[in-house]
Amino acid sequence: MTQSRRMLVLRAVVEDYIRSQEPVGSTTLTKDHDLGVSSATVRNDMAALEDEGYLIQPHTSAGRIPTEKGYRYFVDRLATVVPMSEAQRRGINSFLSGSVNLQDTLQRAARLLAQITGQVAVVAAPSLAKSTLRHIEIVPVSINTLLAVVITDTGRVAQHMLNVSELPDTTVLSHLVNEINAQCASVSLTRTADYVRQMSSRKEYRSISKLAETLAQAFDGMADDERASELYMAGTSRLAHQRTVADLAPLFDALEEQVVLMKLMSSLSETTQSNGVGVAIGSETHTPGLLHASVVTSGYGRTSATVDDTTKGETAEEQGREASDRTITAQDSSEPIAFVGSIGPTHMDYEATMAAVRAVARYLTAFVAHDENQTNS
Incomplete structure (x- = not known):
């Protein structure tokens, strides 16, 4: 007792x-x-x-x-994350629904999360390494150059220039593109590269075998692409009002090490607690600049169709809670494609921060799933 x-x-x-x-x-x-x-x-x-x-x-x-x-x-005893209020959820939907594309949504999500928490918000774009192919187009841009436009399941658009000695036969090229789209839809970029490499050895593509091999290399390069520049960050200016000057220098250094941040937050988002949110406190971050900070993060993306229900149920408290449970279950059963997180002092309001991070992650999951469904319909 x-x-x-x-x-x-x-x-x-x-x-x-x-x-x-x-x-x-x-x-x-x-x-x-x-x-x-x-x-x-x-x-x-x-x-x-x-x-x-x-x-x-x-x-x-x-x-x-x-x-x-x-x-x-x-934090470990916060068994359940208290849902955000109906007004807060409506505010999130209203602010983010005005975006024009995925990049705009991620930028808005970072600004909104920073505004809600008063802390640094970090949102990662969906990793190409975890994406699958939705569609590819190849168009000539000059006498020796083709542009491959690759659209992934997460809505990301990757472009790659293909240099050729001469422009290929349009019929053969069209056949190649159509076969890739037919056979590699919803296939990882790495496996797509392997398939294209096999195609290059077939006789019907002998005239463009070098182009096919170059395209396969491009897919491999996209799959390996983990650029730190695909991080959207907001709220760093607020730090000056919360921290002493002695704390700020190492913290800003840590925030500039975006590759380190991505590894930390990506790993944390994949090893979350039962409530779908991961928390690292001080030395648990294994990052010197974050010794006096805490990181709260959640993965988003690639879950079941129930994700759409999350957004639909936002107008009623009971539906919101049910949708929350369904989303967590879905996230547990599927590896996230990216993360959203908040960085603040160790004395942050953990309950409020965890609720905000999870709410924004759920919105982004719904956004990505809706975008994919819209394209496929």
Whole structure:
């Protein structure tokens, strides 16, 4: 009983510190929380929590603040992410539905998440390595150059210039493109490259075998493409109002290391908790510049058809919760194609941040699925 009450005390300390960012004392806890015990008992519990590494006392005679271990216990006990309100969800839909394409949606999503949380928002474009082919077109642009336009299942458009000694026969080229579209739709770019390579050895494509091999190499290159420039970030200017100058330099350095950020957040989004959101606190990020920060992230994309229900159900609380459960199940059964996340101080409002990250991830999942369905219909 003492241990469970002690953890209630820990939760109260974390909640109060997140709200006030001031060390929390036993008197304040007793007054603001219905703990059912005296201030002296709460003081003893806080001392025990300090001994166990959950709290720390920054100054003698001051209250206590949570440690990484304290925040981790708190986050792990957030078994369910509280759904955003109906008004908040409508606001997300309204803000993001005005976008004109995937890139615009991702930029808007980053700005919106930064605005909701007051923290740095990071949204990754769908990885070409995890995309499948939807359609390819090859068009001549000069006497020695062809342009391959590849559209993926996530709506990304990749362009690749193909250099040739002379323009190929249009009938043979058209046959090649039609066969790729027929045989490789919904196939990964790597497997598409293998198929095109096999086509280059067939007699009907002998006259354009070099072109087919060049195209296969282009598909391989797209599949390996993990450019950090495909990260959309917003909210960095807000950091100056939350952090000391000493903290800012390493944090900005960490944010500039976009390849490191992508690896961290991509990995975190694929090893999420049961609520579909992953959280790394301080040293758990294994990134020196994020030692005093926390990262909250969720994967989005490629789930079942129930994703569309998420958006449709946003107008009713019950439907929203049901859609949330269905989306999490779908995400658990399918690897995400990209991630959305928030970076803020370790004393961030974890509940609100996790809810916002998950809500935006769910919208992006629905957007990608809807875009694909629209194209296929």
